[in-house]
Amino acid sequence: MKNFWSRLSIAYKIFVAMLIVFSTVQIITIAYIWKVESKILIEKEEKNLKRQLFEKALFLNTHMASLAKETRFLAGLEVMDDLIAKDIDKRVSTILKRRADDLGEDIVIVAMNDDSLLASSSKRFDSKNLKKPNLDYLYLYAPVFASFDKKKMIATITMLYPLKNLSNLKTDDPNKILWLTPPKPLNIFKKPSVKDTIFVSQKLNGVLKDWTLNLSFAKKEALSTLKHIQKILFYTFLFTIILLAGAIFLLSKRLTNPINKLSLTVTEIIKTKDYTKQAKIDSKDEIGQLCDSFNKLIIKTAKLMEDIRKQEKIHHIQLMELIHFFNDLINTKTEDETIKTALLHIKTFSKASDANYIPADKNIKNLKKDFPIKMYDYDTKEIKTLGYFLLDGVDERLIGKKLFGSFCKMIKLQLEHIQLLKTTTKALEAKSTFLSIISHDLKTPLGSILNLTQHLMINQNFTEDEYAMLRRIEVSAEHLLSMINNILQLSKLESNSITPHRETVNLNTVLDEIFDILEPLIQEKNLNLVKSSHIKNSEISSDENILKQIFINLLSNAIKFTRKGKIDVMLKQDKDTYIFKVTDSGRGIDPKRQRFLFQPFYQTNVDMNNLQNGSGLGLALSQKMARLLQGYITIYSEGNQKGTTATFTFKSFDSKTDSSDSLYQF
Amino acid sequence: MKKIIFVLIVATCLYPWEIFIVANKRFPKNDLTPKAVKAIFLDKKRFSGGKKILAINYAFNDPLRECFERTVLKKSRRQLELYWLKAHYKGKRPPKVVKSEKMLLKYLQKVDMAVGYTATPPKEGDMTKILYKSRCE
Numbered sequence: 012m013k014n015f016w017s018r019l020s021i022a023y024k025i026f027v028a029m030l031i032v033f034s035t036v037q038i039i040t041i042a043y044i045w046k047v048e049s050k051i052l053i054e055k056e057e058k059n060l061k062r063q064l065f066e067k068a069l070f071l072n073t074h075m076a077s078l079a080k081e082t083r084f085l086a087g088l089e090v091m092d093d094l095i096a097k098d099i100d101k102r103v104s105t106i107l108k109r110r111a112d113d114l115g116e117d118i119v120i121v122a123m124n125d126d127s128l129l130a131s132s133s134k135r136f137d138s139k140n141l142k143k144p145n146l147d148y149l150y151l152y153a154p155v156f157a158s159f160d161k162k163k164m165i166a167t168i169t170m171l172y173p174l175k176n177l178s179n180l181k182t183d184d185p186n187k188i189l190w191l192t193p194p195k196p197l198n199i200f201k202k203p204s205v206k207d208t209i210f211v212s213q214k215l216n217g218v219l220k221d222w223t224l225n226l227s228f229a230k231k232e233a234l235s236t237l238k239h240i241q242k243i244l245f246y247t248f249l250f251t252i253i254l255l256a257g258a259i260f261l262l263s264k265r266l267t268n269p270i271n272k273l274s275l276t277v278t279e280i281i282k283t284k285d286y287t288k289q290a291k292i293d294s295k296d297e298i299g300q301l302c303d304s305f306n307k308l309i310i311k312t313a314k315l316m317e318d319i320r321k322q323e324k325i326h327h328i329q330l331m332e333l334i335h336f337f338n339d340l341i342n343t344k345t346e347d348e349t350i351k352t353a354l355l356h357i358k359t360f361s362k363a364s365d366a367n368y369i370p371a372d373k374n375i376k377n378l379k380k381d382f383p384i385k386m387y388d389y390d391t392k393e394i395k396t397l398g399y400f401l402l403d404g405v406d407e408r409l410i411g412k413k414l415f416g417s418f419c420k421m422i423k424l425q426l427e428h429i430q431l432l433k434t435t436t437k438a439l440e441a442k443s444t445f446l447s448i449i450s451h452d453l454k455t456p457l458g459s460i461l462n463l464t465q466h467l468m469i470n471q472n473f474t475e476d477e478y479a480m481l482r483r484i485e486v487s488a489e490h491l492l493s494m495i496n497n498i499l500q501l502s503k504l505e506s507n508s509i510t511p512h513r514e515t516v517n518l519n520t521v522l523d524e525i526f527d528i529l530e531p532l533i534q535e536k537n538l539n540l541v542k543s544s545h546i547k548n549s550e551i552s553s554d555e556n557i558l559k560q561i562f563i564n565l566l567s568n569a570i571k572f573t574r575k576g577k578i579d580v581m582l583k584q585d586k587d588t589y590i591f592k593v594t595d596s597g598r599g600i601d602p603k604r605q606r607f608l609f610q611p612f613y614q615t616n617v618d619m620n621n622l623q624n625g626s627g628l629g630l631a632l633s634q635k636m637a638r639l640l641q642g643y644i645t646i647y648s649e650g651n652q653k654g655t656t657a658t659f660t661f662k663s664f665d666s667k668t669d670s671s672d673s674l675y676q677f
Numbered sequence: 678m679k680k681i682i683f684v685l686i687v688a689t690c691l692y693p694w695e696i697f698i699v700a701n702k703r704f705p706k707n708d709l710t711p712k713a714v715k716a717i718f719l720d721k722k723r724f725s726g727g728k729k730i731l732a733i734n735y736a737f738n739d740p741l742r743e744c745f746e747r748t749v750l751k752k753s754r755r756q757l758e759l760y761w762l763k764a765h766y767k768g769k770r771p772p773k774v775v776k777s778e779k780m781l782l783k784y785l786q787k788v789d790m791a792v793g794y795t796a797t798p799p800k801e802g803d804m805t806k807i808l809y810k811s812r813c814e
Contacts, residue, residue: 089773092773093780095787095788096775096783096787099777099779099783100775100776102776157788158773159729159731160729160731
């Protein structure tokens with residue numbers, strides 16, 4: 012419903028709103044008129060009826076009183092003395108007849124004495140007829156006294172007023188019913204139905220005492236005016252709605268057309284992204300103003316878009332320049348070159364009219380120290396200012412102080428980099444010198460010591476103690492030699508001077524050879540060695556020497572750190588990856604120390620008394636060698652006395668998949 | 678109309694008439710002088726024996742009334758007219774008028790103090806008596 016309403020056109024919304032407002036007002040008006048006005052009308056009508064009834068009652072009262080009076084008048088006539096003589100002359104009868112005729116209304120006037128009818132206006136009446144109680148007439152009596160003797164009552168004059176005259180009361184309006192209610196015991200008139208009528212009644216007096224005159228008026232008729240008004244209101248309502256609908260239709264058309272035009276223009280602009288389009292509306296009202304504002308907005312937006320595009324171009328060019336700048340800067344070799352390049356680029360970049368570099372040691376007064384070039388001096392270990400850039404006519408919009416700050420930092424970094432390179436080169440030179448000294452100056456005397464000792468041990472007869480001493484010299488010299496060899500190899504590896512050979516290696520053969528080499532050590536410690544090999548392809552392309560050296564290193568480590576128990580050696584293949592795994596039941600490694608394992612000269616639980624423990628270079632060397640073979644080594648131990656697992660993962664040089672991802676995990 | 682013709686016929690037949698002044702048998706007096714009759718019919722004498730006398734006359738155009746006025750009252754129509762005009766202001770009223778002798782008889786029978794006149798003598802059993810007699814000329 013809400014959705015439907017929101018989708019409805021403005022015209023319909025306005026129409027529905029107007030309709031609701033209008034019909035509410037109309038309904039309230041009609042209801043009010045019906046409720047209140049009908050009450051008022053009925054009250055008014057009731058008043059009116061009461062007045063009418065009063066008039067009618069007055070008339071009836073007067074009429075009946077006049078009839079009674081007439082009767083009395085007749086009775087008082089002198090000629091009524093004739094009634095003594097039973098109206099032989101018919102003079103009384105003539106008078107009564109004439110009177111009755113004058114009065115009309117079917118009135119009958121009779122004169123009677125106690126026992127008989129003396130005179131009558133109508134021949135139909137005799138004394139017999141009169142003695143019976145008759146409910147057809149109203150009887151008006153008047154005594155007749157003799158004119159010569161006022162005390163002598165000779166007869167009575169009776170006026171018979173037909174009751175049907177009273178039952179047939181007429182009103183001027185056929186919708187009004189007027190009727191008489193006789194006193195209680197009498198039930199001679201039919202009571203009309205008074206349902207849905209306005210009913211008023213009034214007690215009569217005089218002759219018709221205890222009678223009630225009633226008047227009723229149909230409510231429908233009383234409210235006919237109101238109904239008429241309501242009808243008019245209803246038709247007015249309909250007519251107004253039709254007019255309203257027309258007016259709203261026209262108005263909304265004028266209202267919505269421009270809006271539609273506007274929205275169409277917007278849609279087109281969005282579609283084509285052509286900001287030069289304008290909505291054309293002629294009206295000068297609010298919508299016209301809206302349209303004008305919209306057009307202005309569009310013009311402004313188009314301008315802004317153009318500006319943004321220009322700015323973007325400028326930024327793009329600046330970015331390219333920056334990249335060139337940094338690229339050139341990085342490629343500089345000396346400090347002078349760096350500053351020269353930087354000056355050149357900054358000048359082009361900032362579009363400065365003049366740019367100069369002033370060294371710090373040159374004392375120039377009033378120097379505008381805008382852009383100092385500072386650097387960290389590795390010799391004095393403090394930051395010093397090298398010099399200043401002086402720029403004239405800089406376009407502030409193109410380049411800000413912040414950007415220049417960044418340039419200076421960049422230059423500073425490059426200068427430091429150059430200085431650091433110088434220092435490093437010096438250190439490298441020192442290291443290579445040191446290595447050559449070791450290889451030549453240390454190895455030569457050691458070779459003499461070893462050779463001479465071995466010569467002594469073979470050719471001379473020594474006592475047991477002397478022999479043991481010589482043996483110790485030999486072992487120490489051998490240890491020292493191996494250590495020097497290790498150091499040499501490590502340095503070679505670090506300087507990347509070793510390149511692995513590409514040759515075909517049979518892994519199983521290599522493994523057997525290793526076991527042959529290390530067999531005496533295992534037997535010496537009485538350890539249980541379990542070997543297993545699960546490879547499909549035992550021949551791979553690799554460097555046999557390096558491979559063998561790693562295998563020996565890992566296995567000898569296991570033997571070295573296991574006093575008793577077993578060592579499990581396993582070689583397996585997973586697709587094109589080979590895994591050499593050595594699991595021992597030795598003393599294990601504390602998890603905290605595991606991350607230092609591959610650092611050179613690091614040893615767990617250093618025991619200086621036992622020279623067999625080695626130099627601490629084994630794992631560092633092995634890892635470096637493993638990398639040469641596109642592999643890596645991991646050492647895992649759950650903790651002290653829980654054994655260690657060393658895993659060497661490597662690949663054949665022929666392997667197509669690049670293992671560099673897994674290679675640099677460590 | 679028939680009655681008038683009848684009366685005229687009777688009048689012509691009986692002419693010259695006799696006039697009998699008659700009253701109810703219970704009338705306090707048994708005879709009256711012409712003066713007394715005159716006084717009664719001109720409303721000069723109203724009571725007799727303590728009761729009001731009811732004098733009864735005939736209609737204006739009755740020949741007997743004309744005869745009565747001429748012979749008993751001894752006054753012409755003109756004189757009578759003038760008399761009643763004057764007497765009216767004294768509270769006197771002319772006698773009651775009846776249409777017929779029959780009616781007169783009924784009055785005489787019903788009203789004790791009624792006095793009237795007829796051309797025919799009253800019959801026995803009429804309960805009336807003659808108070809005075811005169812002749813019409």
